[in-house]
Amino acid sequence: MRLLVAGLLAGLSSPLAAADYLPPPSHDDGWVVADARTTHWDVARFAALEGKLADKTYKGITSILVVQDGKLVYEGYFNGGSAEQLNDIRSASKSVTSWLVGAAIDRGLIPSVQAKVYSYFPDKQPVQHPDARKQAITLEDLLTMSSMWECDDENQFSSGNEERMYVSEDWLQFALDLPIKGFAPWMTKPADSPHGRAFSYCTAGAFTAGAVVERATHKPLSAFAAEVLEKPLGITQSHWNTSPLGIGMGGGGTRYRSRDLAKLGELALDDGRWKGRQIVSADWVHHMLTVHAQARDDADYGYLWWCFRFPVKGVDQPAWAMSGNGGNYVFVMPSQRLVAVVTSTAYNQRYAHPQTQEIFRDYILKALPGQ
Template sequence: MNRAVTCFSLAATLLTAATAHAASFEQAQKAVEQGEFKAITSILVARHGKIVYEHYFDAEGAEGRRNTRSVTKTVAGMLAGLAIADGHLAGASTRIFDVLPVSRRQKMLNPDARKDAIDVEDLLTMSSIVECNDENQFSRGNEERMYLVEDWVQFYADLPVQGFPAWMPKPADSPHGRSFRYCTAGVTTLGEVVQAAVREPLQAYAQRRLFDPLGIAAPAWQFSPLGLAQAGGGLGLRTRDLWKLGQLYLDGGRAGGRQVVPEEWVRQSLSAQATAREDADYGYLWWLMKIPYGNAVITAPTMAGAGGNAVFLLPEKQAVVVITTTNYNERQPHALTFKLLTRDLMPAL
């Protein structure tokens, strides 16, 4: 009898806690439902490894595979770390043209010894020597130009070396010795580097070494015209899948009682390797967002994709926040997501 009372009391306590959590996120949910943040499709908040709030604002619901665009790039960084841990790549300093098919170098336009020296870490930090900048519509390496050709990896290999006029800091003069330029073609190429190294289709390796251990089923990959799984964007995952990936890194690479990704790789990935802009550093395909919070500034490692899709890690709160959207055609969609996070969700934690 006492045991039954104790169990009932515990259940009541848990129900009360869950209700309190739900109530604390009512402001955020109401704001989204009223259209303040445009097309938010889902929000998930987890703390200490448990979901404390989860809501879907579209018909797809919990089982919908969300095209979170460049969040895929962070997954590519995870796969590179696993390929190194498995002994398929010697390390982040491995030169990519030593791994890619020989034809890549043989057919290369604009050959240059500095291109031959491009390594895995250059791709992980968006700082390779070739002229590639998605944020510059005139860049030869802009991703929209890549999609116009059949062979996306050869597109990257053919790019000329970046010039550094007087008004642009050279890599040696930049923070961390790297000139950051956001380059989807480089991460697309990283996907083929990993695939060539592991001698297995990238999507199969990802499933076996990353997704299966996390219980992530049936991810929806996009492919290049030549059939390469696109490491640079477009991977469709459920909102809970995105949480699992974020939680994996918040927990130092551990999940389900096992070390899925090496702890040292997680540490390196979440450490500043390049400076992206004033309010963000960059790790290994992780944004390290600097968020003003109270009288302090906290660093939130972030998986981010077009439209304002994001997975935020909040180590100080032991929390993961997932926000998915379809705000692809909105001006400054990331600002909408950031406002939702900082104004409504973080205070609720």
């Protein structure tokens, strides 16, 4: 650790904590690094956070990075994490798939988010549970987790629960064969839901969205990602999983280094630009980071991106997020020109998501200049 954790136990003053703070090192990876003290970050909050990591209040955290105004101001690795570690970000991969859908639309390879999903897979038809409503499912329905498929990863009894998909060989056929969902009396129908969409978290849908990209581009998802996203961002290492039949897994398990995850956040913050170069259109970013569905009482959903609200100076501000099992997050808070990365290996632990959100809320945001 780069801050003097031992001195935190008695709550040292900011000047001493500031003296122990070290700016992130400069590498040849495109990032501009800066000293957080020059813009009046409360670096004692970073020290306090490292204390919580040292005493295991927060478990499994492997990296924390903070970027403001395009400059990397804090970078820490813990619990065996390192700058070269390819982090398994699980479902945060879904947000990368959204970038790839946008890149395909930008290139005219997919006409729009209104493209009909089943039209891309004539070789997979006829499907089980035929229904005109299935043929009407659009790419936007998959991006917003609001298709009419009976698919809910949070319900172990759901036909489309992801664990059922994983034990089948043909994941794509599994998804396309899903039945139309029914709405019990206690469930909110689309017409009665905010934004006209009934949200249901469905990894099979994100996987199918990635399969649409593969069919439209005639390339493996990993190859298209390297061409249109990773290489332009200077990302030289990544790992993509595939289904048993070789289709890119756009629903989870992609691996990136922490600094590269921060680039994906900065791309969202800067309207699809990196170093002044337009990588993905600003129009796509606008639609991707617009609320299209209410996921929970405390969270909304865009195109495979979550939208939370966190207090800054007592006022709730929206923060968009890539989010995955284990508490892996890339936060983007436009109002503060802020990107934060937290990677974690607390997979399948109930505390994982709450602890990462607490780190962002109680340490990173409270360290902001002027707090």
